[in-house]
Amino acid sequence: MDDFKSGSNLEKVLKAGHFALTGECGPPRGANVAHLKEKFGHLKGMVDAVNLTDNQTAVVRLSSWAASAIMVQEGLEPNFQMVCRDRNRLAMQSDILGVYSLGVRNMLCLSGDHQKFGNHPQAKNVYDIDSMQLISLVRKMRDEGQFFNGEPIDESPKLFIGAAANPFAEPFDFRVYRLAKKIAAGADFIQTQCIYNMDRFRKFMSQAVDMGLTEKCFILAGVTPMKTVGMANYMAKSVPGMDVPESLIKRLKGAEKGKVAEEGIRFCLEQIEEFKTMKGVAGVHLMAIEWEHRVPEIAERAGLLPRPVMAAGLEVNK
Amino acid sequence: MSEVYEPTLIAFCCKYCAYAAADLAGSMRLSYPSNVKITQVPCTGRVDIIHLLKAIENSADGVYVAGCMEGDCHFVSGNLKARKRVEYVKKTLTELGIEPERVEMFNLSSAMGPRFAEIAIDMTDRIKKLGPSPVKRGDT
Amino acid sequence: MIVADRKPLNEILDMVKRCNRILVVGCKGCVTVCNVGGLKEVQILATSLKIARKIGGFPLVVDEMVLERQCDTEYIAIIKETVTDYDAVVSMACGVGPQFLSEAYPEQKFYPAVNTTFFGGAVSHGIWEERCAGCGTCVIHYFDGLCPVARCSKSLLNGPCGGSDHGKCEISREVDCIWDKIVRKKVEQGRLDDLLDVVPAKNWQSARDGGPRRSRREELIQNG
Known part of the structure; x- marks a missing residue:
C-alpha cells in the first residue's frame, strides 16, 4: 500500500495510519439542493469522506453521482455509492467515468436493496452484475485501463474502491470468506453494516485478522447511534441482516425519560473507543441517519477531532 | 308469476353419513323441505368443482355438500377436499356476482337424522331469503 | 414444467x-x-x-x-x-x-x-416454485444443483447479500435464500473452497437479453 491508487483524502488518511472517520448522507427526495448543502455543512471538516447513498432502500432520490459532484463543489470528499439494482454494465461504466471526471475519488460498490422495499416495487430490476463483479469492474478500469470487455480506456478513472460487509447476516460463518472475496476482487476499503452486537463483531474481526485480510484492506466499523427505543426495536425485528442484542434494547429502555438518545450516543462512543484499539479496525463509518447535525458533537466526544489535513488535498481532474 | 317462490336446492350427500342420516330422518318421520334434491355420492371427495358449478349453471338456487364429520371420512380426507372445493366455488361465485352463501359445506354423521333435517330447513330458508339465483333471473 | x-x-x-x-x-x-x-x-x-x-x-x-x-x-x-x-x-x-x-x-x-x-415444479400438492430462469447457459453445477440466477432475488453469482435472514430472503419470509442453501450444502460436503473464487460476470447473450431465441437442430430438420 505505498503508491496512491486514487489520491483521495480517505486513501491518504488511511495510508498515513490515521484512524479514519467517514460519514453518510442521503440525497433528498427531490431537487432541494439547498437542504443537501445544509447537511453537507454539518459534516464539513468533521469526517474524511461522506457516503452518498444511491436510491437507498430502493426509494427514488436525487442521484448519488449528482450529489457527489455537488459535494465536491462544496469542498467535501464524497464516497460515491453505486448499486447493481438500477444499472447494467454499460450505465455503470459510463457513470464511473462521469463521476471521476467530476472529481469523485472514492466509490462504494453495493448490491442494493431489492426494489420490493422501495417506492417503485413495479420496477424491473437489473442485476446484470453483482457487487463482487462491480468491484472487479472498477479495479479493471483503474488498474488495467480497460473496460469490462477488455477494450482500452484512454484515461482511466482512479478510484479508491470500497465495499460493504455484513458480519451479522446469515450464514455467519461464511461472512468472513465473502469479505475475503471482495478484497480479492479489488476492494481497498470496507465499511461494515451497523454494529450493535460487539461479541459477534469481535469474532468476525479476529477471523479477518487471522486470515490476513486486514493487511490487504482497510476495515471501517459501521455505527449508527440509536435515537429511540422504537428505532432499536424496529432494527432488531424488521431489518434483515441486522443484529441488535436484547441487552442494548434493555439499556435504552432503562435510560431516564428524554435521555434515550443520549444513551444511544454513549453506547456508540463506547463502541468507537473499543474500535480505536481493536486489531484490524482502521476507522469508523458513522451513519447518523437524518442526524447529520449531531455528527460534530459525536466526533468531538469520540476524540476524533480535528480530522487530519492531508497534503495536496483533493486532486480534481482538469 | 304470482305464485310463492320455491327454490331448488341440490345436496350432494355422502352415502356413509349424510345420505344415511337422510334415511334415518325419514324413518324418524322428521319432515324437511321437498325443495332439496339429494344426490348420493360414494364420498364427498368425489364431488368436484365442476359438479357444483354445473348445478348453478343449470339454475339451482342453492347447492350444498354434506359429508362425514372431519376426521371420520371413510376415505380419510375426502370431506376435507370437498370443503376446499366448496371454498373455491364460493370464490368463483363472488367473482361472477352471485352470493357465495348459495354454496355450503356441512359435516354430520349417519346417526344425525334430526341434524340432516335441520340443515335442509336452514339452507332452504337461507336461499328463500336470497331469492332466485341470478342465473334463473337471467333466463327470463 | x-x-x-x-x-x-x-x-x-x-x-x-x-x-x-x-x-x-x-x-x-x-x-x-x-x-x-x-x-x-x-x-x-x-x-x-x-x-x-x-x-x-x-x-x-x-x-x-x-x-x-x-x-x-x-x-x-x-x-x-x-x-x-x-x-x-x-x-x-x-x-x-x-x-x-x-x-x-x-x-x-x-x-x-x-x-x-415460471419454469418450476410442485414442491407439495398445490404449491409450485420457480427453479429455472431459462438463461440459456446453465451454471448449476457450480452451485451443487441450486440455481442462483433463478432463485436469488438479485441473481447474485457471488452471494449471499446482507439481506439473507435466517435462511430467508430479504424480500419475503416465504422465499428461501438460495445462497444460504448453497453455502450450507458446500459446508456440509466440505467443499466451501468452491465458493472462494470470484465468479465472473455472466454473459447474458444466451438469455432473453440477447433477443428472441431460436434453437436449431440440424439432424432433425427435414429438407423441403
Whole structure:
C-alpha cells in the first residue's frame, strides 16, 4: 500500500495510519439542493469522506453521482455509492467515468436493496452484475485501463474502491470468506453494516485478522447511534441482516425519560473507543441517519477531532 | 308469476353419513323441505368443482355438500377436499356476482337424522331469503 | 414444467364480451400437470363463463376441447376445420399456445386465459416454485444443483447479500435464500473452497437479453 491508487483524502488518511472517520448522507427526495448543502455543512471538516447513498432502500432520490459532484463543489470528499439494482454494465461504466471526471475519488460498490422495499416495487430490476463483479469492474478500469470487455480506456478513472460487509447476516460463518472475496476482487476499503452486537463483531474481526485480510484492506466499523427505543426495536425485528442484542434494547429502555438518545450516543462512543484499539479496525463509518447535525458533537466526544489535513488535498481532474 | 317462490336446492350427500342420516330422518318421520334434491355420492371427495358449478349453471338456487364429520371420512380426507372445493366455488361465485352463501359445506354423521333435517330447513330458508339465483333471473 | 395461473374471470369475460360463441381450448402439456389448463379447468372456465353470461342476459355458447399440446403445429392442425366456427378462441395453454394458434390461423382471434409465470415444479400438492430462469447457459453445477440466477432475488453469482435472514430472503419470509442453501450444502460436503473464487460476470447473450431465441437442430430438420 505505498503508491496512491486514487489520491483521495480517505486513501491518504488511511495510508498515513490515521484512524479514519467517514460519514453518510442521503440525497433528498427531490431537487432541494439547498437542504443537501445544509447537511453537507454539518459534516464539513468533521469526517474524511461522506457516503452518498444511491436510491437507498430502493426509494427514488436525487442521484448519488449528482450529489457527489455537488459535494465536491462544496469542498467535501464524497464516497460515491453505486448499486447493481438500477444499472447494467454499460450505465455503470459510463457513470464511473462521469463521476471521476467530476472529481469523485472514492466509490462504494453495493448490491442494493431489492426494489420490493422501495417506492417503485413495479420496477424491473437489473442485476446484470453483482457487487463482487462491480468491484472487479472498477479495479479493471483503474488498474488495467480497460473496460469490462477488455477494450482500452484512454484515461482511466482512479478510484479508491470500497465495499460493504455484513458480519451479522446469515450464514455467519461464511461472512468472513465473502469479505475475503471482495478484497480479492479489488476492494481497498470496507465499511461494515451497523454494529450493535460487539461479541459477534469481535469474532468476525479476529477471523479477518487471522486470515490476513486486514493487511490487504482497510476495515471501517459501521455505527449508527440509536435515537429511540422504537428505532432499536424496529432494527432488531424488521431489518434483515441486522443484529441488535436484547441487552442494548434493555439499556435504552432503562435510560431516564428524554435521555434515550443520549444513551444511544454513549453506547456508540463506547463502541468507537473499543474500535480505536481493536486489531484490524482502521476507522469508523458513522451513519447518523437524518442526524447529520449531531455528527460534530459525536466526533468531538469520540476524540476524533480535528480530522487530519492531508497534503495536496483533493486532486480534481482538469 | 304470482305464485310463492320455491327454490331448488341440490345436496350432494355422502352415502356413509349424510345420505344415511337422510334415511334415518325419514324413518324418524322428521319432515324437511321437498325443495332439496339429494344426490348420493360414494364420498364427498368425489364431488368436484365442476359438479357444483354445473348445478348453478343449470339454475339451482342453492347447492350444498354434506359429508362425514372431519376426521371420520371413510376415505380419510375426502370431506376435507370437498370443503376446499366448496371454498373455491364460493370464490368463483363472488367473482361472477352471485352470493357465495348459495354454496355450503356441512359435516354430520349417519346417526344425525334430526341434524340432516335441520340443515335442509336452514339452507332452504337461507336461499328463500336470497331469492332466485341470478342465473334463473337471467333466463327470463 | 411451465407453471401458470388462471386469469381472473372478469378479465376473460371482458375479452369475450362481444362474442356469442367461443371455443375454450386446453392443453395436455405443462398446464394440465400444474392444474391450470387441462380438461377439468377447461370445464370450470367454460361453465363459469356461461353462468356469468346467463346472468347478464347475453348467453354465451362455449365449446370445450383439449389439445395434446398447443406448442406443436401437428396437434394444432386438429382444429383446422372448426376454428372459424367461433367468434374467438380462448386458450388455456401457456403463452406459447395462443401464439402458435394465432400463427396457424391468422383469421381467428385467440385470447389467453392464463398468466404464464415460471419454469418450476410442485414442491407439495398445490404449491409450485420457480427453479429455472431459462438463461440459456446453465451454471448449476457450480452451485451443487441450486440455481442462483433463478432463485436469488438479485441473481447474485457471488452471494449471499446482507439481506439473507435466517435462511430467508430479504424480500419475503416465504422465499428461501438460495445462497444460504448453497453455502450450507458446500459446508456440509466440505467443499466451501468452491465458493472462494470470484465468479465472473455472466454473459447474458444466451438469455432473453440477447433477443428472441431460436434453437436449431440440424439432424432433425427435414429438407423441403
